[in-house]
Amino acid sequence: MSDAIIQASNVHKSFDNIEVLKGINMEVQSGEVVVILGPSGSGKSTFLRCINQLEEMDNGYITVADQQIGYVFENGQLRYASTRQIAKQREKIAMVFQQFNLYPHMTVLENLIEAPIGVHKHPKQEAIQYALHLLEKVGLKDKADAYPSQLSGGQQQRVSIARALAIKPKVILFDEPTSALDPELVGEVLETMRDLANQGLTMIVVTHEIGFAKEAADKVVFMDGGVVVEQGPPEQVISNPQHHRTQAFLSRFI
Template identity: 70%
Template structure:
């Protein structure tokens, strides 16, 4: 019987900026359909690790496989070779990412923001891209905002557009890097509701967040990082209720 392989396989992932060693050997598997929430204090390496998965940051050592490839590279004759930027962009079609800041193009309408990558990078016909973009806007509750400018939307609405834009490439994996940290408190709930809906649909998600409630309700597994390593992980009903590591206990005590 063949063993099911993880969708994401990170092994001994290391990343430094000069003398600052941010990731010190991260190992993590994420299965297809799993929702993994990464918690940890500021500076623990959470966001850097997420950016390494998508090859927005280059590893100093180790490897990250997404499905059957290592983002940023191609295997030729037993050796990894760096891909040029255009091919990396095509390779990233497997991975959608939502950032802290919404990063919408201010000179494009909501609809134009969503269809830009499918048409420009992935060569999806405009009619097909537009049809799917409108479906996604309905999914995130913004059907009436297709022709709006990002500057005329609330922060919560902009982040929901950013989620729709990330989904427009039909990714296998969605990465969320503290997607509610730039929002006013009253707008956080509307974004988390969309994310819970995506989790319920079985989309594979890795979420860096400080929203303990989301981790408790939507995660299949919670990972706690500190000092550039994975310190503890497990089902939310276990690790959030009875954390074993003192650093995780101290971290969670701030939210009680």
């Protein structure tokens, strides 16, 4: 029996008759760190958004923890999930975006406890204690009462990561989490992500940070033109790529 927590099969997605995903097949094991590399426009972010149902697939399916995302099985038939049912499915999945998306009028602590209390109905004191634990984990416990505008970009992204963890997800998706940061701030965010990888969290990371992929990934997937061109362990895909498209892409970085 497969230990896969995410399975994607023949996933297609088009925007205005432009096919962005052309049949993506991918499997992510529980506790695995998968890094997706590829040029801009290759469909990487769209694929992440399909996993989290921020985009609806045109064809194919994705399961997370054995549940088909975007659908429910009722009365012996597979039906489109309602908005409420999709929200329930998303409880298993957290996402960290390029932009930090923190609520500017809330403190760091308030940002972390908003979803656990308001959406997931966790007891307030329990949510606060867990939020403080997460802030300590990302090195920002002393910033609990600060507002986002008082933090650097790197600190805001680390708060975003802590906020994603606050709902205790089974999977966390990272969509180019360092691309909006000044170069000197990238390292602190990648260090936080390395720590999470070492703790056995299931992660899918879209990034151009080749060093992170080499150090932290269990599997590297190279996408181009809406398809998976090559995938395997980093020592294979990064250090010894087989496909000419992978070779051409990596030659810009190595």
